[in-house]
Amino acid sequence: MNPIDHRLSIAPMMTHTDRHFRYFLRLISRRVMLYTEMITTGALVHGRQYRRLEFDAAEHPLGVQLGGSDPAELAVCARLAEDAGYDEINLNIGCPSDRVQTGQFGACLMAEPQRVADGVAAMTAATALPVTVKTRIGIDDRDSYQELCRFIETVAAGGCRTFIIHARKAWLQGLSPRQNRDVPPLDYPRVHRLKADYPHLEIIINGGINTLEEARTHLEHVDGAMIGRAACSNPYLLAQADAAIFNDSRHTPTRCEVLDGFMHYAEDQLASGISLHQMTRHILGLFQGQAGARLFRRHLSEKAVKAHASIEVLTEAAQYVNAA
16 A cells, blocks of 8 residues: 655545545645545434445545444444545544534543553554544643643554644634634644654644645655645646645646546536535635626525536626636
8 A cells, every 4th residue: 555645635524525525626636635524423423324434446546534432332333434535544633613522532531541542542553544634723721732641652552643723722612613624723833843753753734724835835844734724725736736745746736627637527517416506515615716607606605505506607706707
């Protein structure tokens, strides 16, 4: 199995990184690492929602993000992910939502590093896929560098060698998940220091990274950078990623080429019963900053949501940017 190149990846984001968005991003970049939305172990083990593991082969390299804390359930889900054909399993130790805390997983598990390590050990024993952990730099008042190091060391002993670090701590009480993405201050130097102190581990930085230039600056200190919501609002920023980050000089697709590829995909999905809006909501930012972009967005926003909207809606929207 070839090692995964984590130099640039897109963060797992609920309501965003579904299979339609991932396919769309893959039309823009061949090399950027992609992740699913978080899938709870309960949804797979008890709910048997195996359809949530479905993806298109074009999406590789692709990791599945799991949310859970029971080692036995995590092991079952790891085997399901391997059977489904994923390249990596990522464990969510970063989400601070009340729902996630009630389920005893996510960021609250930073207070139980041995429990996380046991889950990682169970997954690595159950599958040949690499198991990675996405976490914060701390929670509540347990946010010292020493506490972070104890967490990293304990989980690494369970078999994890790749850590994705959101460079903010999480407040489990008092802040919403949305506020936890912005209010706690970023501490990039702490993540850089972590790599310096643990050179044998792969450290990927996440949080507030909005451009490839910022990602390249971080790569001077860590092994990888992860971009989140900037890829939702301005997905075409990834068009130069293959060349700028991965030294891949193959053809860079134009925005219109990306749209054309997505139209073929959307046509196939419509035939299988997927609504147009489920897909087009992800591409509204494709022409950000370009002539015709506002009319493109407005046409899709108004027309794609209608019942039985057809591929013609996309064809009509394309005229605003093709003529620009």
